[in-house]
Amino acid sequence: MGFAVFDRQAGTFTAQQHVTTQFRSASLVKLLIALDFLWNRGPAYAIPAADRPRLDVMLRSSDDNAASYYWKAGGADQIVTRMVGRLGLQNTAPPSAAGRTGWGTTGLSAADVVRIYRYLLDTAPAPVRDYVMGNLHQSTPCGTDRYHQAFGIPSAFGRPWAAKQGWHGFGDTPADPCSGTGGAALTVPADSRILNGAVLHTTGTVGAGDRSIVVVLTQSPTGTTFAKATALLTRLVRSLPVPGGVPTPA
Numbered sequence: 001m002g003f004a005v006f007d008r009q010a011g012t013f014t015a016q017q018h019v020t021t022q023f024r025s026a027s028l029v030k031l032l033i034a035l036d037f038l039w040n041r042g043p044a045y046a047i048p049a050a051d052r053p054r055l056d057v058m059l060r061s062s063d064d065n066a067a068s069y070y071w072k073a074g075g076a077d078q079i080v081t082r083m084v085g086r087l088g089l090q091n092t093a094p095p096s097a098a099g100r101t102g103w104g105t106t107g108l109s110a111a112d113v114v115r116i117y118r119y120l121l122d123t124a125p126a127p128v129r130d131y132v133m134g135n136l137h138q139s140t141p142c143g144t145d146r147y148h149q150a151f152g153i154p155s156a157f158g159r160p161w162a163a164k165q166g167w168h169g170f171g172d173t174p175a176d177p178c179s180g181t182g183g184a185a186l187t188v189p190a191d192s193r194i195l196n197g198a199v200l201h202t203t204g205t206v207g208a209g210d211r212s213i214v215v216v217l218t219q220s221p222t223g224t225t226f227a228k229a230t231a232l233l234t235r236l237v238r239s240l241p242v243p244g245g246v247p248t249p250a
Helices: 024-039 054-063 064-073 076-086 110-122 126-135 224-240
Strands: 004-006 013-018 161-168 198-206 212-220
Touching: 004 110, 013 110, 024 054, 024 064, 024 076, 024 110, 024 161, 024 198, 054 064, 054 126, 076 110, 076 198, 110 198, 110 212, 126 161, 126 198, 198 224, 212 224
Parallel strands: none
Antiparallel strands: 004 013, 004 212, 161 198, 198 212
């Protein structure tokens, strides 16, 4: 696993482990897809009416169809390559670096995810920050694929928080489908080991004013159940020192 907690108020990390280790991104790459879409739309950064519902559900409810639509429209690997250069990412590589083509096999690290959030919160134009973070603050309990996505940050802390989750390798159909609120479906060489097993990630911010950036990336052996992986991840998140966070009862 790799994790990092960055206290924006103090400007320091309160926890770090294996922060440069590369993991399969799963849906975390949707942050880069959204930023790439918005990048050259200044100064107003207006989002066309036809795109807003797709982007909303991609960010809030992790919709894969929306991600695939923008991945293809944006040139697939080129999206990652552009964003690596723009944000100065150091451990992020497009799927082709590992001989793959799917957006979920983008390679990234905990350190780079922190860099993405620091850009969003401290450097991005206000309309971009407000749009992306506004959606992450409205993360839904269910993904559009019916997987539960209230693990990690949403389970470990009371509001306010924002979250972008990621999961891959647990099968196309969840063993325990989520039936709550969800959206409507609509350059570093990659380590080949990131293609093995199942990955589960929780990332986002915790506390008033998005005080702490929390990133936890995990990989489990093939065959690990989603329920077991989410329970272990949430337990880990609860153990981290997160300034500004209000822990929920275990």
